Amino acid sequence: MQLKSFYVFVLLPLFLMACNPVSKLNRENLSAHLDYADAASFPNYSILHVDSDTSVLVYRIPVDDVLRKSTEGIFQGKLKLHFALFHGYNQTAILDSGTVFFTVDSGAHDLIGNIKFRMSHSQIGVLRIDLTDVYRNLSGFRFVDVDKSETGIEQYFGLYDENDHIKYSNIIYPDQLFNLRCFVSSRIDSFYVSCYYRNFPLAMPPFKEEENKVFSMVPDSSFTIATNDVSALRLHRYGFLLFKLNKNDRNGYTLFVMPENFPIINSASPLIESTRYITTAKEHLELMASSDKKKALDNFWLSVGGNTNNAKALIREYYSRVQHANRMFTSYLEGWKTDRGMIYIIFGEPQSVYRSNDSEQWTYSTMLNSSDVVFSFKRVGNPFSNNDYSLIRQLYYENAWYMSVDQWRQGRAVNLKE
Secondary structure: OOOOOOOOOOOOOOOOOOOOOOOOHHHOOOHHHHOHHHHHHOOEEEEEEOOOOEEEEEEEEEOOOOOEEEEOOEEEEEEEEEEEEEOOOOOOOEEEEEEEEEEEEOOOOEEEEEEEEEOOOOOEEEEEEEEEEOOOOEEEEEEEEEEOOOOOOHHHEEEEEOOOOEOOOOEEOOOOOEEEEEOOOOOOOEEEEEEEOOOOOOOOOOOOOOOOOOOOOOOOEEEEEEHHHHHHOOOOOOEEEEEEOOOOOOOOEEEEEOOOOOOOOOOHHHHHHHOHHHOOHHHHHHHHHOOOHHHHHHHHHHHHHOOHHHHHHHHHHHHHHHHHHHHHHOOOOOHHHOHHHHHHHHHOOOOEEEEOOOEEEEEEOOHHHOOOEEEEEEEOOEOOEOOOEEEOOOOOHHHHHHHHHHHHHOOOOOOOOO
């Protein structure tokens, strides 16, 4: 099966293969990735495995903020993308690498295209992607997990919109047209689809022990669909669907059906729900039962902020964090409901974030004039998402939690960046 061609605004490609060992990825501080102020220019990356030896990094890079310089009357910018494929976060040997230079024309808004790299079947790895605005001398980097451990898992699938352009997330809206293709060597005539429509609770406070919840893999419904009929499929209910090559497979491609505009939340009920971390049980029930939820929510923030201007500032800060949590931490449930989403919303951006193959560690070092607070998250293996992390809960978080919630309740955002 051929990989669909993309719109590409790329000039002067240059691939430089490198084999020298570098520092381990688990020593890189990832806190800058959680800065929602840069979300508008956040690059989108996804992985497709197109055959047994080759994989593809698909990118969409916003370039509105790229610095352009005039050369003979023509204003252009220049970006450099360097990638390196590692076995894992605690490894130093590079499996493949390369560098591409992009020339950015004055009217360009996005760079859209793909870059091939070598990766053998059955391997698992991590791509480090460094993106540099050359004229600004400004760089940022991302890590993307790459899983080629078995045929038919998520990165063998490509999701396309109704115009046949590849999508950079596995989220669609109700009644939105889409197409799903699987890049495997054998012919695939149909998908087995398991449907899950469940209302998952939000995360508990970090000091409260949670019961071990056993996720029932029994779907709420299921069906089989021919691969050439997927483009006519319209989904009406919120939830997620697991597309598999074989009925008894555990893994496949998970498609999430979310409210329109997700990760943005802009209707009253979900806005109230996402404020649950700083409301009392009584306040939450009253807000949800109100006949005019928007007015009730406005009044809540006004009472917290003390005046209109401060209330608006709190609303902007709180829901920006909610939105970015949805963008960064969504797994089989909305990002704001996850453990990492909860911590990010209440405590803000950590001073340091370090990731290993199966864990993350967040450190807040200047919060509330207290000693360092370190949150440790463990990756949870599930067939629906590789972005599922569970907080290792500890009683000593209780004081920091209540102090932070109380600061919000007094009209001051915790860890507000100037």
